Amino acid sequence: MTLKRKKIAVIGSGYTGATAAFLVAQKELGDVVLVDIPTAENPTKGKALDMWQAAPVQGYDAYITGTSNYEDTKDSDVVLITAGVARKPGMTRDDLVQINQNVMKSVSKEIATYSPNAIVIVLTNPVDAMTYTVYKETGFPKHRVIGQSGVLDTARFRAFIAEELQMSVKDVTGFVLGGHGDTMVPLTRYATVGGIPLETLIEKERLDAIVDRTRKGGAEIVNLLGNGSAYYAPAAAMVEMAEAILKDQKRVLPAIAYLEGEYGYHDLYLGVPTLLGATGIERIFELTLTEDEQQALDQSAKAVEEVKNVLK
Numbered sequence: 001m002t003l004k005r006k007k008i009a010v011i012g013s014g015y016t017g018a019t020a021a022f023l024v025a026q027k028e029l030g031d032v033v034l035v036d037i038p039t040a041e042n043p044t045k046g047k048a049l050d051m052w053q054a055a056p057v058q059g060y061d062a063y064i065t066g067t068s069n070y071e072d073t074k075d076s077d078v079v080l081i082t083a084g085v086a087r088k089p090g091m092t093r094d095d096l097v098q099i100n101q102n103v104m105k106s107v108s109k110e111i112a113t114y115s116p117n118a119i120v121i122v123l124t125n126p127v128d129a130m131t132y133t134v135y136k137e138t139g140f141p142k143h144r145v146i147g148q149s150g151v152l153d154t155a156r157f158r159a160f161i162a163e164e165l166q167m168s169v170k171d172v173t174g175f176v177l178g179g180h181g182d183t184m185v186p187l188t189r190y191a192t193v194g195g196i197p198l199e200t201l202i203e204k205e206r207l208d209a210i211v212d213r214t215r216k217g218g219a220e221i222v223n224l225l226g227n228g229s230a231y232y233a234p235a236a237a238m239v240e241m242a243e244a245i246l247k248d249q250k251r252v253l254p255a256i257a258y259l260e261g262e263y264g265y266h267d268l269y270l271g272v273p274t275l276l277g278a279t280g281i282e283r284i285f286e287l288t289l290t291e292d293e294q295q296a297l298d299q300s301a302k303a304v305e306e307v308k309n310v311l312k
C-alpha cells in the first residue's frame, strides 16, 4: 500500500526541530522526515523512532523517520528549517549570523535539489537574514520562502496580556510587526480582547511594560534555560504556519515576507501580516500606520538591514 500523505521535512533535530516534528505528527499534518548532520551515534534516528512509538498511544497516523541523507526528504511539500546554532546567555541573535548563514547555504542546496516545489519555513536565527539567505540560495519564488517570528512574538504578547487581565488567551488577538529582535513592533492599537480595543482595557504604563517584555521575550527564556533558547512556543508557531499551508486554511498570520515596496522597504525580508494558504504567502496586508508606528518599524527594518548587509 502506498499512502498519499503530505510529507514534511524538518531540518535540524535539536530542541526546536524535534518538538516541531512531534507536533506535526500529533496534528497528523503528514509524514515527517527529521534530518540532521551525521554523527557517530544517531540521535536523530533515535528521536524519530521514539516519536513513531508514541503513535499507537496517541493514536496518530503519521510516520516519522530520522536520517542524515537528504534523498529521504525527496518531494517534501513543506520544509521546516531549524538547523544551526542557538544563542547562549549574553549573546544576541545577530551574533549567530556567520555560522548559521553557512548552514543555510548547505541546507538550501539540498532542498532545491530534492524538493524543488516545497514551501520552506525558516526558524534559524537571525531569522530575518537567514530567510533572505534561503530565498537567495534556493532560488525559489518569494511566496515559497517564509520566516517565522511574528506568530511566536505575538503569542508571547497575547500570553502576557491574558495574564495581566486574567482573561482567556483565546480572546486576545493582535500582531507584532518588524524584525525578530528588540526593536520589533507590537501594534497595541490593533490588539483586542474579544473585539474590545486593548488600549481601553490596560493603562498605558502597564501596556508599555508588556510591549517591552514581549520585545525581550526570547532573551528572558535564554537566561532562564542557561544553555539554549526557547523551543516549545517556537515549534508551535512554526507548525501553526505549516498547518495553514498544508490545509490551505487562508490564515491571517504575521510572517517574515520578502518586501518589494510594501511599507516602503525593498529587497528585505521583514515581519508583516500575511495570508497563508496552499501556495505559501498569498497576500501581504499593508496597514496604515501612525507616524510613531512607522518610525518604530523603520528602526526595526534598519536593524534587519544592518544584519543583511553583513551576509556574504
Ligand SMILES: NC(=O)C1=CN([C@@H]2O[C@H](COP(=O)(O)OP(=O)(O)OC[C@H]3O[C@@H](n4cnc5c(N)ncnc54)[C@H](O)[C@@H]3O)[C@@H](O)[C@H]2O)C=CC1
Pocket (backbone or CB within 6 Å): 011, 012, 013, 014, 015, 016, 017, 035, 036, 037, 082, 083, 084, 085, 086, 087, 096, 100, 103, 106, 107, 122, 123, 124, 125, 126, 127, 148, 149, 152, 180, 228, 229, 230, 231, 234
Ligand atoms: N525564529 C524564531 O522565532 C526562533 C529561532 N530559533 C533558532 O532556531 C535555531 C535552532 O534552535 P534549537 O533547535 O534550539 O537548536 P539546537 O542546537 O537544539 O538544534 C540545532 C540542530 O541543528 C543541527 N545542525 C547544525 N548544522 C546542521 C546542518 N548543516 N544540517 C542539518 N542540521 C544541522 C544541529 O546538529 C542541531 O541538532 C537556532 O538558530 C535558534 O536561534 C529558536 C527559537 C525561536
Ligand SMILES: O=C([O-])CC(=O)C(=O)O
Pocket (backbone or CB within 6 Å): 086, 087, 093, 125, 152, 180, 217, 218, 219, 221, 222, 229, 230, 234
Ligand atoms: O531568543 C532566541 O535566541 C530564540 C528566539 O528567537 C526566541 O525565542 O524568540
